[in-house]
Amino acid sequence: MADQHHPDDLNPTKTEGFKVSEKKTLEEYQQLDANDESLNRWKASLGLGSGTLISDPNDPRKCIIKALALEVEGRPDITVDLSAPGAVDDLKNKPFTIKEGAKFRMKATFQVQHEVLSGLKYVQVVKRKGVRISKDQEMLGSFAPNTTDVPVHVKKFNEEQAPSGLLMRAHYNALSRFVDDDDVSYLQFEWSFDITKDW
Numbered sequence: 001m002a003d004q005h006h007p008d009d010l011n012p013t014k015t016e017g018f019k020v021s022e023k024k025t026l027e028e029y030q031q032l033d034a035n036d037e038s039l040n041r042w043k044a045s046l047g048l049g050s051g052t053l054i055s056d057p058n059d060p061r062k063c064i065i066k067a068l069a070l071e072v073e074g075r076p077d078i079t080v081d082l083s084a085p086g087a088v089d090d091l092k093n094k095p096f097t098i099k100e101g102a103k104f105r106m107k108a109t110f111q112v113q114h115e116v117l118s119g120l121k122y123v124q125v126v127k128r129k130g131v132r133i134s135k136d137q138e139m140l141g142s143f144a145p146n147t148t149d150v151p152v153h154v155k156k157f158n159e160e161q162a163p164s165g166l167l168m169r170a171h172y173n174a175l176s177r178f179v180d181d182d183d184v185s186y187l188q189f190e191w192s193f194d195i196t197k198d199w
Helices: 026-031 037-046 087-093
Strands: 062-071 076-083 096-099 104-110 116-128 130-145 151-155 170-180 187-194
Touching: 062 087, 062 096, 062 187, 087 187, 104 116, 130 151
Parallel strands: 096 187
Antiparallel strands: 062 076, 062 104, 104 151, 116 130, 116 170, 170 187
8 A cells, every 4th residue: 555645744844933034136145235244154155156157047946956865984875866767756666775773864966046045955754654753854054056166056964873673674665855945845756765684
């Protein structure tokens, strides 16, 4: 029987009292108070002001998730090129294998175009035999459109540790979503992984 997901499963957690700020153009961000040191540091962290914009005028998307990778220390990265035909659909049918107790992290490679991307988040729900066992959310940050100097953004997630023990060795299904502060979804996909005794 296929796992059924509740429509609210992948809604990001809202911070009480948080209000999404007014949208600004790139030019408006660049012209914000040039004498404000902390504001200048924030603009630098977004990557504003270096290189030529590489936005595709024929592609309306603000964020394009290009690749996902699983990093495990001492092992080659497992990278999925999401621009390959059928790659997103294949994630569900080709489980990742993770050794019990192993430390790992995910890494996303993405491109931002047209305007600043505010508050990109990754939300994930994991189920085992149809029962939800966890819901996680990771704030990835805000990013300026990519340029010839910085053609993609790469964001490593927080390190995690796979569960251990006989009862934890199993097949897991996950549903994941990349979403921003405006609740615009950039990629939603199903994938799976197996916790095993050995690699």
